[in-house]
Amino acid sequence: MDANAIEFENVTKSFRIHHEKINSVFEHVSNIFNRQNQFERLTVLNNVSFTVKQGEMFGIIGRNGVGKTTLLRLIANIFRADKGIVRTSGSIIPLIQLGAGFEPDLTTRDNIILYGVILGFSRKEITEKVEDILKFAELEKFADIKIKNFSSGMYSRLAFSTAIQVDPDILLVDEVLAVGDESFKQKSLEAFMSFRKKVRTILYVSHSLESIKELCDRALLLHEGRIQSIGPPAAVVDAYMKILPSYPDHKKTGVMRL
């Protein structure tokens, strides 16, 4: 019960920010003569350490661009850390995010199968779950329709429903519940609850501070590449409210998101 689902040990992640994006062989060759390889390093996470226990619902808050999604991507093994170690226990971990990666030219059904198979299921296993997933996502009517005409809300519903039905050990949720309508939000919350009963771990990124306080066992506040605060959600949200006024452009919007 007390096993760690996720461990971050002195993790640093930086990105190359090219002044001019160089992505052709031609530009690389001309740069050898030019000698101006212009890029800066932007350190997004600087020596970050924390652990998440198995079965916890863990919230992550912070201003836009502070590295919340980068952190989730490190857990999902999509990014590799420059320094430090990211340990996760369990199977392949999906990151549920807006505009989840579906094939626009395939039908809903085929996309569910694709998504499930990527998550590590066999075609047979996932084919058996397709009807449940369609029902949960409220997309039965659109089962055999190509997905390219879907709204962003439908996309997210589909991604969330598929991920939750295939039952991964860790679920990474990045701001998707914001786009669902009220009935779907309610269902998602119930799904979260039953997910937690099975001692599955959820990492939840949101700007909805109320939902962080309500749902999470613990939370973490990222600020300037470091962990500013970690612990009970209420305390972490308070810490966030305190640093918020230091961002002039967020004075209004940050509070209004409540």
Next chain:
Amino acid sequence: MAATYLSKIWNRRSLIRTFAINDLKIRYRNSVLGFFWSVLEPLLMLSVLYIIFTNVVKSDIPYYPLYLLLGLIMWNMLTRATSMSLHSILGRGGIITKIYFPREIPAISTCITASIMMLLELVVFSIFIVVFQFVPPSTMALLPIILIIQFILVLGLSLPLSVLNVYFRDVQYIWALLVHAGFFLMPIIYRAEIFPEKLQTLLSLIPMTRILDMAHDVTLYNIIPSATDWAYIIASSLAILFVGYLIFKRFEARVGEEL
């Protein structure tokens, strides 16, 4: 090492299959004739090429129509697999930045898709064999082995291309150029004999040239390739796969960031 790597890929065979099926589905989407296109398309294309090349290029190569078709089919497999693999990671950017799966899989499944399409074209080829009342020699039984070696070679090219095109977006144009040049340098529409001797020697070092020659020999001319030929294509294909995989590994780590 190799065993754990292979088992890692084997465990994801469901995914390889799904990617391949989806590639085929998308390819024939919205078409009235649907899957028939997979046979009809090569049939029409090969017929056109046959008419043009047997009338324009009056070749003295024995069984020239079949010589031409077999070369085209095998070259098509290489062209399709590599050009599809250039987009196999780039085109899946959406899903690759959300769920981790081994990055080798897009290139592998692409090679499989291209192989399936080649098999369909070989069905068309057998129709031509019947039409021309050609009796295949017993050495034709060696053709599948040559095709398997070709698969290794093509995979060795597809793996690095799939990641390199993410970093350098003009790799696809450079590759398209190479493939075009290759078409005219390979023994497809004529034999290497038409080239000056020095160029011939140089060309015979390219594994694909030798693979095509050997395929022609076993399928049409009842010639069993020499042990040196076998050793050469097997060793060079494996070497290309090895080097290709090293390049792939070198670039794989930051693919998520570059997409």
